[in-house]
Amino acid sequence: METYPITIGKITRHVPVVETLPGVHIPLVELMGDVELVQAAAEALVKHLPASTDALLTLETSPIVLAHAMSAIVGKPYIVVRRKRRPYMTDPIIQEVESLTLGVTETLWLDSRMAEKLLGQNVALVFDVVSSGGTMMALEKVAKKAGANVIARLAAFHQGNSKLPITFLSEIPILQTS
Amino acid sequence: MGVKTYPINIAGVHRELPVVQVGPGVAVALFNMLGDTEVVEEAAKALIKKMPADIDVLVTPEVKAVPLAHALSRLTGKPYVVARKTEKPYMINPVSRTVISITTGKPQLLVLDGTDIPLIKGKRVAIVDDVVSTGSTLKGLSDLITDVGGVVGVVMAVFTEGSPRDDVIALGHLPLFKPD
Numbered sequence: 001m002e003t004y005p006i007t008i009g010k011i012t013r014h015v016p017v018v019e020t021l022p023g024v025h026i027p028l029v030e031l032m033g034d035v036e037l038v039q040a041a042a043e044a045l046v047k048h049l050p051a052s053t054d055a056l057l058t059l060e061t062s063p064i065v066l067a068h069a070m071s072a073i074v075g076k077p078y079i080v081v082r083r084k085r086r087p088y089m090t091d092p093i094i095q096e097v098e099s100l101t102l103g104v105t106e107t108l109w110l111d112s113r114m115a116e117k118l119l120g121q122n123v124a125l126v127f128d129v130v131s132s133g134g135t136m137m138a139l140e141k142v143a144k145k146a147g148a149n150v151i152a153r154l155a156a157f158h159q160g161n162s163k164l165p166i167t168f169l170s171e172i173p174i175l176q177t178s
Numbered sequence: 179m180g181v182k183t184y185p186i187n188i189a190g191v192h193r194e195l196p197v198v199q200v201g202p203g204v205a206v207a208l209f210n211m212l213g214d215t216e217v218v219e220e221a222a223k224a225l226i227k228k229m230p231a232d233i234d235v236l237v238t239p240e241v242k243a244v245p246l247a248h249a250l251s252r253l254t255g256k257p258y259v260v261a262r263k264t265e266k267p268y269m270i271n272p273v274s275r276t277v278i279s280i281t282t283g284k285p286q287l288l289v290l291d292g293t294d295i296p297l298i299k300g301k302r303v304a305i306v307d308d309v310v311s312t313g314s315t316l317k318g319l320s321d322l323i324t325d326v327g328g329v330v331g332v333v334m335a336v337f338t339e340g341s342p343r344d345d346v347i348a349l350g351h352l353p354l355f356k357p358d
Binding site: 001018028032033035038039060061064065067068069071072077078079080087088090113 | 196198200201208212213214215218219240241244245248249251252257258259260262267268270293294
């Protein structure tokens with residue numbers, strides 16, 4: 001299996017390289033199940049967290065452990081936006097994720113009980129990997145609909161050529177087959 | 179009309195859970211650990227005191243119990259594996275089981291990535307979940323772990339719900355409610 005080295009702080013992982021489109025290969029990073037990598041990323045990212053941050057905002061699934069670890073370090077709460085409607089949700093915020101190439105690809109859901117906690121709060125968005133930025137923009141819209149101010153956009157990894165206003169720790173290349 | 183709540187105490191942390199209707203004639207105290215770092219960390223500290231010493235690995239179903247598994251893994255140094263609810267295109271030789279979920283009433287897939295199976299095969303496993311209710315997820319996950327050669331040594335949860343059960347090590351119990 002082809003692998004690619006990914007490093008955060010003192011932690012290096014040789015992650016599998018997968019072909020996502022014909023000729024396009026990307027290193028596949030998974031935070032879930034990797035406590036060391038998550039702790040290293042959390043410790044590095046909290047240094048970029050503005051002091052005025054009230055809460056972290058993330059979405060399921062993989063970045064949840066990163067948000068949890070950051071929350072445990074800095075003592076600020078985090079809120080998880082869901083990718084599916086849950087039966088208990090009442091008056092959820094509903095936000096479609098739009099992709100330039102694929103149209104609407106998925107929908108984000110935030111229960112009103114959680115959205116109420118964001119009103120007037122300064123929030124930092126937390127991601128594992130940001131690539132096109134479509135999901136990031138959708139999460140930002142969820143934050144705005146809930147009445148929060150997005151004051152930081154933090155990611156463990158950035159992938160691709162997009163110029164996005166994010167703070168990230170490590171670049172993941174897109175590998176083309178020649 | 180006020181919102182009905184149910185008070186809980188988890189390892190010294192107090193919370194008021196909203197009581198919400200999830201189906202005809204049944205309501206539950208909604209326990210959602212996602213985003214509640216204090217509850218997750220305190221529950222993890224309390225659960226490791228009850229964890230048998232011979233456990234090699236933790237297995238948790240996606241999504242709500244994942245931070246608890248992360249915290250337990252960090253505290254004990256034992257690895258954890260997440261059973262996903264969908265098969266991902268990047269998985270290699272995934273193994274799956276279908277269960278009927280009580281919260282949605284729909285068939286729910288549980289999937290282990292083949293690359294995680296060496297962590298489970300021949301090992302003693304602690305299943306980690308947030309709430310064990312009917313046990314349908316638990317049964318499916320147990321069968322899945324057995325399928326790939328693991329031995330379920332213990333089941334640990336923050337709460338059991340509904341009928342009391344002695345096959346789960348939990349920190350508390352949640353009753354079921356009748357909707358108003």
